[in-house]
Structures are given as C-alpha cells and as structure tokens.
Amino acid sequence: MELLSGADMLIRSLQDEGIENIYGYPGGAALHIYDALFRQDTVKHILVRHEQAAVHMADGYARATGKAGTVLVTSGPGATNTITGIATAFMDSIPMVVLCGQVASTLIGEDAFQETDMIGVSRPVVKHNLSVRHPSEIPEIIRKAYYIATTGRPGPVVVDIPKDMTAPNDRYEYVFPKKTKLRSYNPAIRGHAGQIKKAVDMLLAAKRPIVYAGGGVILGKASGQLTEMVRGLGYPITNTLMGIGCYPASDKQHIGWLGMHGTYEANMVMHNADLILAIGARFDDRVTNATEKFCPGARIIHIDIDPASISKTISADVPIVGPVDSVLKEMQSLIKESKVRPDADALAAWWKQIDEWRAFHGMRYETSDDVIKPQEVVEMLHRLTNGDAYVTTDVGQHQMFAAQYYKFDKPNRWISSGGLGTMGFGLPAAMGIKLNFPDEEVLCITGEGSIQMNIQELSTCKQYSLPVKIINLNNQALGMVKQWQDMNYGARHSHSYMDSLPDFVKLAEAYGHEGIKITRKEDLEPMLKKALAMKDKLVFVDIYVDPSEHVYPMHVARGSMKDMWLSKTEKV
Amino acid sequence: MRRIISVLLENEPGALSRVVGLFSQRNYNIETLTVAPTEDPTMSRLTVTTTGSERVIEQITKQLNKLIEVIKLVDLTEGAHIERELMLVKLKATGSQRAEIKRTVDIFRGQIVDVTSSVYTVQLAGDSAKLDGFIQAIGATGVLEVVRSGVSGIARGEKVLSL
Numbered sequence: 208m209e210l211l212s213g214a215d216m217l218i219r220s221l222q223d224e225g226i227e228n229i230y231g232y233p234g235g236a237a238l239h240i241y242d243a244l245f246r247q248d249t250v251k252h253i254l255v256r257h258e259q260a261a262v263h264m265a266d267g268y269a270r271a272t273g274k275a276g277t278v279l280v281t282s283g284p285g286a287t288n289t290i291t292g293i294a295t296a297f298m299d300s301i302p303m304v305v306l307c308g309q310v311a312s313t314l315i316g317e318d319a320f321q322e323t324d325m326i327g328v329s330r331p332v333v334k335h336n337l338s339v340r341h342p343s344e345i346p347e348i349i350r351k352a353y354y355i356a357t358t359g360r361p362g363p364v365v366v367d368i369p370k371d372m373t374a375p376n377d378r379y380e381y382v383f384p385k386k387t388k389l390r391s392y393n394p395a396i397r398g399h400a401g402q403i404k405k406a407v408d409m410l411l412a413a414k415r416p417i418v419y420a421g422g423g424v425i426l427g428k429a430s431g432q433l434t435e436m437v438r439g440l441g442y443p444i445t446n447t448l449m450g451i452g453c454y455p456a457s458d459k460q461h462i463g464w465l466g467m468h469g470t471y472e473a474n475m476v477m478h479n480a481d482l483i484l485a486i487g488a489r490f491d492d493r494v495t496n497a498t499e500k501f502c503p504g505a506r507i508i509h510i511d512i513d514p515a516s517i518s519k520t521i522s523a524d525v526p527i528v529g530p531v532d533s534v535l536k537e538m539q540s541l542i543k544e545s546k547v548r549p550d551a552d553a554l555a556a557w558w559k560q561i562d563e564w565r566a567f568h569g570m571r572y573e574t575s576d577d578v579i580k581p582q583e584v585v586e587m588l589h590r591l592t593n594g595d596a597y598v599t600t601d602v603g604q605h606q607m608f609a610a611q612y613y614k615f616d617k618p619n620r621w622i623s624s625g626g627l628g629t630m631g632f633g634l635p636a637a638m639g640i641k642l643n644f645p646d647e648e649v650l651c652i653t654g655e656g657s658i659q660m661n662i663q664e665l666s667t668c669k670q671y672s673l674p675v676k677i678i679n680l681n682n683q684a685l686g687m688v689k690q691w692q693d694m695n696y697g698a699r700h701s702h703s704y705m706d707s708l709p710d711f712v713k714l715a716e717a718y719g720h721e722g723i724k725i726t727r728k729e730d731l732e733p734m735l736k737k738a739l740a741m742k743d744k745l746v747f748v749d750i751y752v753d754p755s756e757h758v759y760p761m762h763v764a765r766g767s768m769k770d771m772w773l774s775k776t777e778k779v
Numbered sequence: 780m781r782r783i784i785s786v787l788l789e790n791e792p793g794a795l796s797r798v799v800g801l802f803s804q805r806n807y808n809i810e811t812l813t814v815a816p817t818e819d820p821t822m823s824r825l826t827v828t829t830t831g832s833e834r835v836i837e838q839i840t841k842q843l844n845k846l847i848e849v850i851k852l853v854d855l856t857e858g859a860h861i862e863r864e865l866m867l868v869k870l871k872a873t874g875s876q877r878a879e880i881k882r883t884v885d886i887f888r889g890q891i892v893d894v895t896s897s898v899y900t901v902q903l904a905g906d907s908a909k910l911d912g913f914i915q916a917i918g919a920t921g922v923l924e925v926v927r928s929g930v931s932g933i934a935r936g937e938k939v940l941s942l
C-alpha cells in the first residue's frame with residue numbers, strides 16, 4: 208500500500224491523468240503542492256507573470272489540441288486573478304481544470320489572510336467546482352474534475368484545495384480511480400433516431416438550404432464528418448466565428464462566416480434560406496441580430512450536445528440533442544440510404560443567387576498607396592505562412608480582420624475569445640500553443656490596446672523560449688470602440704484613443720526579444736518575411752496601420768441578418 | 780404562468796447555492812423555495828415555484844438539469860399534482876374577536892396551536908391560494924406575523940420522482 212500526502216497525491220493524479228504541462232503561479236496556500244511539483248519531473252510547470260495568463264495559456268493549449276488545460280494557483284488574489292480567464296473558457300466551452308489553493312479548512316470563514324470564497328466567486332463562470340474536504344478524496348476529485356471538464360459540453364472546472372489537505376505529514380493510501388460515474392451527470396451519447404430521420408427528410412427536401420456550423424463542431428471533433436456530409440450534399444455552408452476552420456474556407460461551398468461582421472453572402476443566405484441546419488452553434492446575438500426578425504422563411508434543425516442551447520434564443524423545429532460527430536455520422540448513413548436526392552434544379556438556382564451575392568461585396572476594401580491597411584497585413588500573413596499557422600487574436604478590429612482575411616482550412620488553428628471577447632487573451636494563448644507545438648508557426652494578431660493587457664508575459668516567453676510572432680496592428684486607438692463611436696456617437700471619441708504608447712520595439716528588446724516597427728507600405732512584405740524567418744526568436748512586429756479603418760460588413764443594429772453596412776457609406 | 784418545479788438534488792454543501800445562483804444569474808423568478816433531505820440522506824428534495832413564459836420555463840428546467848448536482852427534476856404543473864404549504868400566523872385576538880377567529884380557523888381547517896390573553900397562533904396547511912384566502916378573511920389589521928414554508932408538491936397517482 209502506497210501512502211502519500213495530499214500534495215503528492217495531487218501531482219500523482221495529474222500524472223495518472225496524463226497531464227504534461229501545467230501553468231501557474233505559487234503562493235502560500237499552494238506551497239505544499241509546489242513542493243511536491245519540485246520533487247518530480249513528469250509534470251512540467253510553466254511559471255507565468257500573471258495568473259490570468261496561466262488560464263489563457265491552458266485555454267490556448269486546449270483549443271489547439273482538444274484536450275483539457277490545467278492551471279495551478281494560490282488562494283485569494285491568485286485565485287481571483289484567474290476569473291477572467293475562467294470566464295473566457297466558460298463562454299467558449301473550453302475544457303480546463305483550475306486548481307486553486309485555499310486557506311486551511313480550520314480558517315475558512317474567518318477572513319484569514321488570502322482567503323477568498325473561490326467556490327462562490329467562480330460559480331457563475333464554471334461548468335462545475337469542487338472542494339477537497341479530506342486529503343484521501345484528492346485522486347477521486349481530480350478524476351472527476353477532468354471527466355466533467357471534457358465530457359458533454361466541455362467547460363472549466365475549479366478545484367478548491369485548503370492548505371491542510373496537502374500537508375506533507377498527513378499520508379493516505381493512493382488509489383487513482385479507473386472510471387468515474389456520476390449519477391447526476393449523464394451527457395447524451397447519441398441523438399434521438401426519430402429526430403435524426405426527420406432532420407434528414409427535411410434536409411433532402413430543402414430548396415434553399417444552409418448549413419450553419421459552430422464551435423461545437425470543432426469541440427466535438429466532427430470537422431471531418433461535417434465536411435464529408437456537406438460535400439456530398441453540395442449545400443452551402445457558413446460557420447460562426449468560433450467555428451472557423453471546421454470546414455475548409457478555400458472550398459467553394461464555404462461562403463464565409465456569418466453574423467455581425469460576417470460576409471454579405473453568408474448573412475444573405477441565412478436570411479433567405481428555407482432550411483437552416485445548425486450544428487454545434489448557439490444562435491448568439493452576434494449572429495442573429497434582432498431575433499424577432501431572424502430568418503423569416505427558415506425551418507430550423509438544431510443539433511447540440513447541450514439541450515439548453517436549443518430553442519434558447521431561436522426556436523428549433525427539429526431539436527436533436529447529442530454529440531455532433533455521432534449525429535452527423537447517423538445522418539450521413541441515412542442520406543446514403545435514402546432514395547431522395549437534393550433537388551438539383553432548386554440547388555442550381557440557389558447557387559446562382561449565392562454567387563451573385565458573393566460577387567456583390569466580395570470582402571472588398573479600399574487600398575491605398577501609402578497607408579498600410581490592416582486587411583492587407585492579414586492577407587499577406589496568410590500568404591507568407593501558406594494559410595497554415597496557428598493564429599491567436601485579442602479583441603477588437605484586428606480580431607475581425609484576422610478572422611475575415613486569414614482563411615483557415617483546418618480546425619483548431621483559429622484561436623480567439625469569441626463569447627467573452629477578452630482583450631489580453633492573444634499572447635498567452637499563443638504561448639500555450641507554441642509550447643506544445645514548437646515546430647508550428649504561431650501568430651498572435653493583436654492591437655496596441657489589447658497587447659498591453661498581458662504584455663508582462665514577454666518575460667515568460669523569454670524564460671521558456673517561446674518564439675511566437677506578435678503582429679501588432681497598431682491603429683493607435685481602441686479601434687473597435689472608436690468605430691462604434693464613429694457610427695453611433697457622432698464621432699465623439701470618448702477614451703478610445705491610445706495616447707502615450709510605449710516604444711514596442713524597445714519594450715520587446717528589454718524583455719530579450721526582437722522588435723520590428725513597420726510604418727511604410729513598401730517595407731511591409733520584406734519586414735514580415737524577415738520576422739517570420741527568425742524561427743527561434745519572439746518577434747514583436749509593430750505595424751502602423753490606417754487608424755481610420757472600419758470593419759465591414761457590419762450588421763445594422765436591431766435589424767435582421769440581411770441589414771448591413773458594407774462600407775462607411777453603403778447600407779443595404 | 781406559475782409553475783412548481785420539483786428537483787432531486789445531491790445533498791452536498793454548495794448544491795443549493797448553485798440552484799439559487801442560477802435563478803439570479805439568469806434573471807428567473809423565485810416565488811417560493813423549499814428544500815430538505817429525503818428518505819435517502821444523500822439526496823435533497825427541492826421545490827421551487829416560479830413564473831415565466833413557456834420559453835423561460837423550458838430554459839429554467841434545462842438550465843437546472845445542466846447543474847451537475849441536479850439528479851432529476853419534474854415540472855409538477857404539467858400533470859395532476861398535490862400542492863401544500865404550511866403557514867404559522869399570529870393574530871390579534873381579544874374580546875369578541877376570539878370567537879370570530881376560532882370560527883374562521885375552523886372553516887379553513889386550521890388549528891390554534893398557541894394562546895395568550897391577546898394573541899392566537901394559528902397553523903394552517905393547504906395550497907397557496909387557501910392560505911391567501913385565510914389572511915384575506917381575517918383582514919390585514921388583525922395579522923401580527925406570518926411565516927410561510929413555501930410550496931412543496933408531489934405528483935398524484937403512481938408517478939414518483941426518485942432515482
């Protein structure tokens with residue numbers, strides 16, 4: 208029989224769970240655990256410079272690999288610093304386990320030094336949270352935490368660990384549970400056969416169909432299945448911001464992503480469709496625009512692992528609760544068996560209409576001979592990296608430009624905070640990816656506002672040699688805020704202006720990295736090439752782009768999906 | 780529409796706060812809430828009465844079901860059910876009022892469970908409308924204190940909510 212302290216059990220459980228890297232920051236309540244970490248070398252710990260960054264690193268790793276990320280922090284401020292990161296993961300259903308130190312159980316409730324009710328504070332932004340009440344429970348709790356985080360609709364799980372639970376001299380038998388079962392938690396493992404049959408009949412009878420795929424397709428590892436089915440049907444497909452890469456963007460059936468800043472054609476197709484097949488998407492307000500004006504002629508099939516996502520904002524005609532890969536597999540085999548074929552004439556007419564919409568806007572933007580346009584930077588990056596990089600972003604105009612002009616043909620490569628829209632996400636997320644995929648190109652496309660929200664991580668990048676490429680689309684403004692002020696507040700730029708910016712080149716150099724500043728259009732390509740050629744260096748590329756640029760298309764507020772601004776002057 | 784949702788919950792610390800947190804976080808109404816352990820001490824039975832449109836009620840049940848510690852739930856108002864609430868009420872009772880109150884208590888099939896020279900304490904069980912009716916019959920001026928348990932409910936017939 209093997210006797211271990213709670214701290215050793217915790218680390219052993221992580222090993223048995225197959226965890227290789229954890230991201231964290233030490234402090235009083237976590238010191239027993241940090242000591243146990245020190246005495247082994249299987250689980251590698253990455254020391255960040257701010258706990259929020261540890262969570263985004265774990266998140267970036269999770270989004271790129273589909274596996275749960277792991278974070279370790281101390282109680283009180285260490286724990287509260289993770290909240291933004293946890294909320295970010297929660298909104299995008301990212302699997303993650305956050306291990307938090309806590310004051311000793313005997314002190315809880317006494318306002319002890321660095322005591323925060325982390326269970327209470329995190330409750331609204333976690334899939335679940337768990338407290339350790341006895342050291343011997345630790346293996347079981349760790350198993351449960353990963354099980355809950357990774358199954359069903361994934362999400363972050365917090366584990367609160369009072370310091371006395373990890374005391375070195377309290378030893379208990381270590382048994383890692385092989386299986387976990389919770390009587391109160393049984394995520395669906397397949398969709399309802401009758402509903403699937405109904406969906407297939409409707410799908411094959413549609414005249415103006417559209418497939419609307421979301422992040423759930425990527426989380427559910429169903430991109431291959433989806434692509435096969437959609438290709439077979441010959442139907443148009445659009446996806447959400449979170450679904451980018453679930454279907455190859457270069458394929459002609461792909462009509463771009465939809466929603467507030469989606470393509471003209473994707474929004475038009477949705478509005479005019481007679482059938483919407485929604486897969487792992489949640490009819491978010493940034494997609495639907497005003498719900499009462501949403502797609503008036505469409506019947507809706509909605510597949511999701513989470514029943515609460517179905518008919519939440521938009522009612523589904525055929526709801527299907529189940530894992531997307533298995534539901535799509537069943538649909539595919541029914542389609543193959545069926546004698547009914549899609550109506551070729553209707554489909555041809557539909558595609559003719561779609562191609563007209565495509566030609567109408569075509570994601571055009573004005574170019575200029577002297578100022579650098581942010582869109583062209585992204586297009587150039589796409590070309591120079593063969594469209595095959597991992598791209599993380601922060602939040603703002605640069606995020607939308609990155610999503611619009613970097614065309615992803617693979618899932619798990621577009622890494623962006625969609626649901627919460629967290630500035631400060633991009634750099635640490637990129638670090639989490641680079642650490643796990645050292646041979647892949649990892650770009651962080653950011654803005655001068657966002658990058659300053661976790662800039663301290665340049666130091667972590669130095670410590671662990673994480674040569675990500677930071678592409679700062681520097682418009683010297685909180686561009687997205689400014690755009691809204693231009694459009695809705697009479698161009699009164701209340702606090703959207705980034706005055707007194709640092710010299711980012713010197714800043715990068717101060718942290719031991721390379722910095723490149725680009726202000727002239729003719730320097731753009733050679734300098735970007737130069738930056739990308741420095742394989743082993745983190746390069747901070749500070750690019751001065753047109754400060755007056757807006758993101759288009761853009762939904763007209765409170766309109767339907769088809770109501771868009773296409774430029775500063777054209778509204779349709 | 781008013782609904783009575785009955786929930787089997789893991790009897791664990793923090794489980795109740797998740798239910799209550801869910802209601803406030805998503806802007807749902809709680810009219811009454813009762814909770815106590817069941818015959819199996821690892822489980823609690825929670826009854827919540829709430830109001831909302833069809834869509835809101837559907838979301839409430841789905842969101843409740845999503846909580847890891849919720850084992851099962853049923854919307855009792857979807858079928859025949861029995862609803863009970865217990866009320867303890869202190870009434871001003873002097874002079875001729877005493878006989879009058881006694882009569883009203885009898886009509887409502889309540890019991891006077893404590894007496895002083897000027898106060899009756901009455902116990903009354905029934906559905907919420909009956910308890911409201913009693914208070915109305917007594918008249919607000921005579922009521923000194925009201926304690927209501929909140930609604931508990933159970934389905935009629937063979938249906939049971941259990942593991």
Ligand SMILES: Cc1ncc(C[n+]2csc(CCOP(=O)(O)OP(=O)(O)O)c2C)c(N)n1
Binds near residue numbers: 601
């Ligand atoms: C943490 C956080 N605070 C505030 C916001 C609101 N916000 C959204 S975009 C934006 C401007 C971002 O500026 P920058 O990073 O320079 O990007 P740009 O829009 O200029 O490309 C702000 C402040 C946010 N999304 N996240």
Ligand SMILES: [Mg+2]
Binds near residue numbers: 654681684685686
């Ligand atoms: Mg900016």
